Amino acid sequence: MKKKNLYVALVCLFLSSFDTSAQNRTYDGPNKMNTWSITGYGGITKFFGDIKTYDFKLGPEEKLTGGWGLSINKQLSPIFGVQLTGFNGQLRGSKMGYISDFSKKTYDVTFNSPSFVQVTLDGTVNVNRLLLGYKKMRRWKVDAHLGAGIIYFHTDLHAINTETGVDWPIKTNTGGSSKTAGTWERNGSTYTREWAIPAGLSVHYELTPRFDIGADFTYTYVNTEKMDATVGSITDYESQYGLWSFQKGDSKKDGWGMASIALTYKLGKNAVRAKDGKYDAGSGRYHLRWANPQSLIPVPYNPTMDDADSIAKANMPKPVDPRLYTDTDGDGVADLFDKEPNTPAGSVVSGGGVAMDLDKIIRDAIKNNLPKDECEALFSNIEFDTDKAIIRNASKETLSKVVELLNLRPNCRIVLVGHTDARASDNYNVALSRRRVDAAKRFLIRAGLKEPSRILNEYYGEYRPVAENTTVEGLQSNRRVEIKILPQNTIRSSYPAGFRK
Incomplete structure (x- = not known):
């Protein structure tokens, strides 16, 4: 009986390899x-x-x-x-x-x-x-x-x-x-x-x-x-x-x-x-x-330096128009889209960079009693002194007019975007740009802005310059808070990694 079991075990050992x-x-x-x-x-x-x-x-x-x-x-x-x-x-x-x-x-x-x-x-x-x-x-x-x-x-x-x-x-x-x-x-x-x-x-x-x-x-x-x-x-x-x-x-x-x-x-x-x-x-x-x-098994492809260069050149994106990253007149509209690239500093401009009279816009809104759900996109900048987060007197006048316009148009929101020049560490400049945004926000609230929740804050330190940081004029242009007045339905989250509103 034991021998028969041994024969059966040998056959089963082989048949077990017949996996379907x-x-x-x-x-x-x-x-x-x-x-x-x-x-x-x-x-x-x-x-x-x-x-x-x-x-x-x-x-x-x-x-x-x-x-x-x-x-x-x-x-x-x-x-x-x-x-x-x-x-x-x-x-x-x-x-x-x-x-x-x-x-x-x-x-x-x-x-x-x-x-x-x-x-x-x-x-x-x-x-x-x-x-x-x-x-x-x-x-x-x-x-x-x-x-x-x-x-x-x-x-x-x-x-x-x-x-x-x-x-x-x-x-x-x-x-x-x-x-x-x-x-x-x-x-x-x-x-x-x-x-x-x-x-x-x-x-x-x-x-x-x-x-x-x-x-x-x-x-x-x-x-x-x-x-x-x-x-x-x-x-x-x-x-x-x-x-x-x-x-x-x-x-x-x-x-x-x-x-x-x-x-x-x-x-x-x-x-x-x-x-x-x-x-x-x-x-x-x-x-x-x-x-x-x-x-x-395919042999792994190990490109040479020449291969890597040719691949990099073939996949390199087309050059971007540098005007997309520059704002010569500092009005908040990039030169590529700016129809008036030489507006005076602190001007309030439309989405096309055309200078606009903010007082006239407010008077027309009161005179014509325009619907409150209408909101026209407007842009402007206010500048700061070196390493300061104090609102200048000229900028206070602009911000006061912005408050008046926003109170007339409750369907508008305002975006404050803070920037600095490049003369400090990255972390310091980010914190400084945040202080400048906070200063502008406090001024708007104290000036009587209704519904402060309509204010949206962003701050980028030195990462988004509008001019070279090698001249006095360029440094001054970069020490700014951008003011963007936009309809509520156009506001989108655009925070890069590492930044908070």
Whole structure:
């Protein structure tokens, strides 16, 4: 019972590798590869044991025997794999000679094993990939394989009595044929079951993406000396009945070999093969039996300095009109959009940079009693002394008029944007621009602005200059708070990272 459990465990171990998703797995990269194949074998067989005359040619009364086989192969890596192999074939042997020098009596013995069956689980090693790498012998695969399994055989022994000349045809297998494995009854005959250890070498050539052809020689060591129904002791031949006594003999264990032609069919989807050692992952799936998975991984692109320069030039944005970042007259409208780029400092201008009379706008609003939901975009700047956040007298007049206009137009909002010149650290200048905005906001509230919540604050320090910080005039232009009067529905959050309103 324990032996049966061991057989079942061996088969289950192999079948467990038949994962239905195996064809969809990846190997060393993102590309899918095929890993399964089936190989058929056909060739000649040879027995190695007591009842034989020669090792590699036929002896007297011997005939050529053959066999066939089938294996299911799973490639685990380009070098290692496993296969479940089955063989069926015939073995024959004969021996003629003297029983002993003193008797001078000859004997003739022949045996025939008409149909043996062997099943083994083998591991394979791709020798030429292991020793020579992937660039040499690309179309050739040299595999060494070693395994273990069981063999069932039935032997008929013919012994000619040297004294009477009578031929004794005997079906030799009985319940005592083996003391290590057991027997099996089939078609009225007793089959002996024994352990078998195959070892061999095979050479394959890749014909197409689907088919390989090759040659294989396998020698199988069998854990018995009774495949030919003899025990190998010369004294047993003195009595013809000793040939089938199944007692322990003196000879080595028996074995058999098979030289065969092999044809392999590679399973999987979209099968392709490499051309001159080159791989194209988009053309299909390569078989792990032949391919080098690392060749399917794209080589990382490492640009040279010239490449980097050309890439940078190709992706460089078009130059931006510098007028977008300059405001020559300091009215809060960039020169690119300013229709009057030379308005006096502190002027209140429209969205196009055209100077406007704030007093006239207020008078017209009162005189014409315009709807309160109308709001015209207006821009202006107020400037500050160096390192100061104190509102100048001229700026107070402008802010007072702004308060009057906003109270007439409750649908308007005001945005105060603080700036500084570049003559201090970044953190200091940001804090200074905030103090200037706060000073302007306090003035508006104290001047009577209704609904102070309509004031929106922004401050950027030295990061948004409107003039060069290399001249006295440029420094003065940059020390400013921009005033933007806008309709409420045009206000959008525009704070850069690191700034707060």
